[in-house]
Amino acid sequence: MLDPKSPQKDAYQLILEAIDSHIYKPGDRLVESDLADRFGMSRTPIREALQRLETQSLLTRDGRSLIVASLDHTQMAELYVVRGELEGLAARLAARHATPEEVRVLRDMVEADRSLLGDPAALARANKRFHKQIHLASHNRFLVQQLDLVHRSMALLATTSLAADGRGDDALAEHDAIVRAIEEGNGDAADKALRDHISKAFVTRLKLDAVADEA
Numbered sequence: 001m002l003d004p005k006s007p008q009k010d011a012y013q014l015i016l017e018a019i020d021s022h023i024y025k026p027g028d029r030l031v032e033s034d035l036a037d038r039f040g041m042s043r044t045p046i047r048e049a050l051q052r053l054e055t056q057s058l059l060t061r062d063g064r065s066l067i068v069a070s071l072d073h074t075q076m077a078e079l080y081v082v083r084g085e086l087e088g089l090a091a092r093l094a095a096r097h098a099t100p101e102e103v104r105v106l107r108d109m110v111e112a113d114r115s116l117l118g119d120p121a122a123l124a125r126a127n128k129r130f131h132k133q134i135h136l137a138s139h140n141r142f143l144v145q146q147l148d149l150v151h152r153s154m155a156l157l158a159t160t161s162l163a164a165d166g167r168g169d170d171a172l173a174e175h176d177a178i179v180r181a182i183e184e185g186n187g188d189a190a191d192k193a194l195r196d197h198i199s200k201a202f203v204t205r206l207k208l209d210a211v212a213d214e215a
């Protein structure tokens with residue numbers, strides 16, 4: 001039974017979510033008929049969704065096959081630069097424009113997410129919700145659109161930096177500092193705290209990748 005509150009997802013959203021949750025990883029081949037079976041859809045909407053994802057560079061060609069794209073080191077570094085700038089701006093605007101209720105939601109998220117330490121996958125999902133809430137609290141729809149683009153490309157990173165030893169604890173402490181700055185209405189501090197957070201996540205990812213390359 002479908003939840004009447006949640007609108008039916010289209011093929012594009014379903015495939016994007018499957019990439020985001022690493023059901024399909026970078027390098028995996030996507031086959032139209034398999035996807036149609038998996039999602040109980042006809043092949044036409046699946047084909048259209050695959051074309052759209054290819055246009056957005058989330059899928060790429062390998063001979064005649066469509067595979068999930070991957071980001072090389074340079075692209076990943078470029079993505080983190082943009083992410084740091086845009087997320088910092090979102091925090092700065094949130095410090096100015098967030099409603100008391102939105103700030104309350106952010107505070108509640110920081111407190112609730114402590115119970116997820118030790119579960120990197122759950123922590124990664126909670127992390128997405130937290131950052132999305134800051135984007136929305138910026139009350140700038142153009143910024144939200146740009147951040148959605150950045151986060152769509154983040155789905156192409158094969159691992160979550162939150163899986164690294166001790167990173168979960170540190171990340172939550174950083175989230176706490178971000179929310180405190182927003183609570184105080186201090187845009188400069190919120191911007192800096194969020195940039196620091198993204199920078200540390202990037203350093204963690206570079207270390208994770210260095211270890212993976214040794215293996």
Ligand SMILES: [Zn+2]
Pocket residue numbers: 127130131171175197
């Ligand atoms: Zn975070």
